[in-house]
Amino acid sequence: MEPLLVRDGENRSRFYYPHHHHDAKKHSLETVNLLATSHSDRLGNRLRQLIGDGEGTADCFKKTEQSSLRLKVSFYDQFLPALERVRS
Numbered sequence: 001m002e003p004l005l006v007r008d009g010e011n012r013s014r015f016y017y018p019h020h021h022h023d024a025k026k027h028s029l030e031t032v033n034l035l036a037t038s039h040s041d042r043l044g045n046r047l048r049q050l051i052g053d054g055e056g057t058a059d060c061f062k063k064t065e066q067s068s069l070r071l072k073v074s075f076y077d078q079f080l081p082a083l084e085r086v087r088s
Contacts, residue, residue, distance in 0.1 A: 004083055 011017040051057050 005011060005013040005016050047061070051061050
């Protein structure tokens with residue numbers, strides 16, 4: 001979404017930017033320090049712990065994430081016509 005909402009380095013959304021900044025991961029899962037991370041970092045680290053090496057767990061997680069992504073994309077795609085109207 002960022003490419004659609006940022007033009008010439010200026011954020012055009014009073015809703016999107018604060019959420020994007022708040023939810024952004026600050027560290028990779030390999031270097032995360034749970035005392036100095038965002039909630040996204042803590043969630044990612046916890047998911048990594050839960051997935052572990054369990055047989056089939058990673059595949060199940062991947063399928064769930066793909067379903068979640070499809071749902072989110074379809075939700076946001078409904079607004080594309082409105083963005084096109086604003087651009088023209």
